[in-house]
Amino acid sequence: MGHSVVVLEKDPRVGRSLAGGLRPHFSVQLIHSREELRDRMAHNRPEAVVLNIEQWLLTDVEHLHHDFPKMPIVCTHRIPDEEMWMAALEAGASDICPADDVDSVLTSVLRSMALSQSAAA
Numbered sequence: 001m002g003h004s005v006v007v008l009e010k011d012p013r014v015g016r017s018l019a020g021g022l023r024p025h026f027s028v029q030l031i032h033s034r035e036e037l038r039d040r041m042a043h044n045r046p047e048a049v050v051l052n053i054e055q056w057l058l059t060d061v062e063h064l065h066h067d068f069p070k071m072p073i074v075c076t077h078r079i080p081d082e083e084m085w086m087a088a089l090e091a092g093a094s095d096i097c098p099a100d101d102v103d104s105v106l107t108s109v110l111r112s113m114a115l116s117q118s119a120a121a
Contacts, residue, residue: 005109006031006040008051009076014099018050018076021102022109034060041068048072048109052099053084058091065092070119072112074105 004027009015019028029046031037040046049064053075064073075088076099088096094112097104
């Protein structure tokens with residue numbers, strides 16, 4: 001289990017749910033602030049980030065994508081719509097999923113990681 005995923009989520013219930021769903025597949029770090037994210041990115045180099053865009057901005061996604069262009073960023077939102085999905089992809093996200101749909105987030109992270117690894121090969 002070498003792959004690590006950082007989950008950036010302010011709602012503890014949603015965060016625990018997402019972390020629980022991802023844990024069988026990844027080492028998961030649940031964090032609650034931009035500062036903590038920057039710190040983790042610098043020291044741990046996770047393979048993917050799951051980030052709730054209701055609490056953080058698309059500019060955060062843009063900065064992350066700019067600094068770590070190959071790393072998948074899966075955004076979550078309570079009720080993502082088409083417009084939000086397009087904006088998230090334009091900002092550099094791999095995908096956007098409903099925050100409470102753990103299976104969807106997991107599938108997206110796995111798919112995005114597989115794509116980024118095959119692109120790097």
